[in-house]
Amino acid sequence: MTRRRALVACAYAVAWLAFAVPIALVLFFTSSATTTVASHDSVVRPTTDHYATLHTGPFLPDVRAPVSGPVGVDITLGKTETTSAEGLVERYAFIASQPDAQVERVERLVRRMAYDAALRGAVLGAVPILVWVAVGKRRRRELVGRLDPRHPTGVLLGVGLALVLAAVLVSQPWESRDPMLADTTDWQSLPDYVPEVTVPREAQQVQVSVNSTTYETKRLVLSAIDTFRRSKQFYAAAALATENLDLRQPAEGETVALMVSDRHDNIGMDPVARAIADKAGATAILNAGDDTSTGQAWEAFSLDSLDKAFRDYDQRFSVLGNHDHGSFVEAYLEDLGWTVGTGEVVEGPGGGRLLAFNDPRSSGLGNWRDEPGLSIDELASKIADVACESDVRVNTLLVHDSDMATEALRRGCVDIALSGHVHVQVGPNPVRGLDARRGYTYTNGTTGGAAYALAVGSKLRRPAEVTLVTYRDGRPVGLQPVTLQTNGVFEVGDWLPLHFD
Structure with missing residues (x-):
C-alpha cells in the first residue's frame, strides 16, 4: 500500500510539472515590466533570442548585443528629459561607458519576472490536479462515460472543446498585436556600420538596425562612439592611477570614511572614488548630496551607480541637496539601503554620533537659493536644536550647505560639519x-567635476574632489x-589634523 501511494504521489508530481512548467514559461516569455533604463522610462520583456536589444525610438537606430545567459531581453525606451538629440546621445554613450549598474538593474527585474512566472505557473499547474482529486474516482468514471460520442452530453463537450481550440488557434493570443511599419531584423555589426572609426573592443559585438537610418543619425552614432571611448579611457586610467597615490593609512583604532558631494550624475567618477577609498582603507561613505541635477526618476542611473560602487559598505550615509529636491531620490536611496x-542622531563612522539633515530647498539648473517656506536661518536653528539636545556630543553633522550648520557650530554642539553645494573646497x-569648545566646518568640492548642475560628459568639466575623513574613538581627527x-x-x-580641546 505504501509503495502504491508513493507511485500515485510521483504521478501527481509529474503531472503537476507537466502543467506548471509550460504555463510558467508562457507567462514568463509573454510578460513585461516597466523600469528606468538609461534615463528613460522603459518596458522590459524577456526573449529567447540570446540578445539584449534596445529599441531607442523612431529617430535613432535600435542596437543589440549578445548575452551569455539563456534568456535575452528586449528593452523599449520611453519618455525622458532632454534638451537636444545630441545631448541625449552623449548621455547614452556616457552611461554605456559605465554600464554595470544598469545591467544589474535589468537582470534583477528579469529574475523577479521569472520568479513571479514560476510562482503563478506552480499555482495554476496545481489547479487541474486539485480538480482531479476533488472529483474523485467514481465521479470521474461517470464523466468519462458521458464522453461517449453517442451520448448527448459527450457530443456537446466535444463540440465545445473544438470551438475553444479553434478560437485560440485563430486569435493566437501569444502573438504581439503591435503594428509594425518597418522590419528591424536587418542587423549590422557596429564596426561595419561605422567603418570610419575604430570601434572600442567593448562595443565590437554591438549590432545596429540599419534600415532607414539617415546621415545625421549616423553622425550621432559616431559622436556617441567618440564619447564612449574618451569617457571609458579617462575614468579607467584614473581608477588605475589611484594605485600610485600616497594616501595616509589608518592607524590602529582609526576608521576612514570617504566623503563625496555634488556628483550631478557623473557615474564615471564612482569607480574612481571607490578606488581611492580602497587605497586609503575606507569602510564608510558620507554623501553630502546633489547626486542628481533635477531629482527626477530618469536620473536613477546615477543612484544605481553610486550604490553599486559602495554596496558592500555597512555604513552609507547621505543627505539630499537642493538639486535632489522631491520625493524620488530619498525614497530610492532608502530602498537601496x-x-x-x-x-x-545615529551611530556614525568609528562608533561616533552622526546627525544628517536634508536640504529642503528646490533648484532648477540655475537658481540655487530658492527657499520655499523655510529660510536657511530657521533651518540652521532647527538643526542646532536637535544637535544640542543630544545627550552625547555630535561628532559629525552632515548637511548639503554649510550655512545649515552655522548655528550648531556657534552653540558648540558638534565636532565637524561636512557639506558640499558650492563645488569648491572650503576649510577645514x-x-x-x-x-569655548572648538568645532570645524569643511566643504568638499564637486565629486562629479560639475559646472553648475551639469557633470555628464566624456571628461571632467572641472576638477573632481573627494575627501578622506579619519575617525578615532568616533571623533574626527583628520581630513585628506x-x-x-x-x-x-x-x-x-x-x-589635515583636527584638534579639539
Whole structure:
C-alpha cells in the first residue's frame, strides 16, 4: 500500500510539472515590466533570442548585443528629459561607458519576472490536479462515460472543446498585436556600420538596425562612439592611477570614511572614488548630496551607480541637496539601503554620533537659493536644536550647505560639519562655540567635476574632489582631500589634523 501511494504521489508530481512548467514559461516569455533604463522610462520583456536589444525610438537606430545567459531581453525606451538629440546621445554613450549598474538593474527585474512566472505557473499547474482529486474516482468514471460520442452530453463537450481550440488557434493570443511599419531584423555589426572609426573592443559585438537610418543619425552614432571611448579611457586610467597615490593609512583604532558631494550624475567618477577609498582603507561613505541635477526618476542611473560602487559598505550615509529636491531620490536611496537625512542622531563612522539633515530647498539648473517656506536661518536653528539636545556630543553633522550648520557650530554642539553645494573646497576652518569648545566646518568640492548642475560628459568639466575623513574613538581627527584634475592628474592634499580641546 505504501509503495502504491508513493507511485500515485510521483504521478501527481509529474503531472503537476507537466502543467506548471509550460504555463510558467508562457507567462514568463509573454510578460513585461516597466523600469528606468538609461534615463528613460522603459518596458522590459524577456526573449529567447540570446540578445539584449534596445529599441531607442523612431529617430535613432535600435542596437543589440549578445548575452551569455539563456534568456535575452528586449528593452523599449520611453519618455525622458532632454534638451537636444545630441545631448541625449552623449548621455547614452556616457552611461554605456559605465554600464554595470544598469545591467544589474535589468537582470534583477528579469529574475523577479521569472520568479513571479514560476510562482503563478506552480499555482495554476496545481489547479487541474486539485480538480482531479476533488472529483474523485467514481465521479470521474461517470464523466468519462458521458464522453461517449453517442451520448448527448459527450457530443456537446466535444463540440465545445473544438470551438475553444479553434478560437485560440485563430486569435493566437501569444502573438504581439503591435503594428509594425518597418522590419528591424536587418542587423549590422557596429564596426561595419561605422567603418570610419575604430570601434572600442567593448562595443565590437554591438549590432545596429540599419534600415532607414539617415546621415545625421549616423553622425550621432559616431559622436556617441567618440564619447564612449574618451569617457571609458579617462575614468579607467584614473581608477588605475589611484594605485600610485600616497594616501595616509589608518592607524590602529582609526576608521576612514570617504566623503563625496555634488556628483550631478557623473557615474564615471564612482569607480574612481571607490578606488581611492580602497587605497586609503575606507569602510564608510558620507554623501553630502546633489547626486542628481533635477531629482527626477530618469536620473536613477546615477543612484544605481553610486550604490553599486559602495554596496558592500555597512555604513552609507547621505543627505539630499537642493538639486535632489522631491520625493524620488530619498525614497530610492532608502530602498537601496542608504541612511538618508534622518534628522536624528545615529551611530556614525568609528562608533561616533552622526546627525544628517536634508536640504529642503528646490533648484532648477540655475537658481540655487530658492527657499520655499523655510529660510536657511530657521533651518540652521532647527538643526542646532536637535544637535544640542543630544545627550552625547555630535561628532559629525552632515548637511548639503554649510550655512545649515552655522548655528550648531556657534552653540558648540558638534565636532565637524561636512557639506558640499558650492563645488569648491572650503576649510577645514575652526569655529569656537559659545561654550569655548572648538568645532570645524569643511566643504568638499564637486565629486562629479560639475559646472553648475551639469557633470555628464566624456571628461571632467572641472576638477573632481573627494575627501578622506579619519575617525578615532568616533571623533574626527583628520581630513585628506584628493582631487582629480581635468587632465587626469591627481593632486593629493596633505592630511589635515583636527584638534579639539
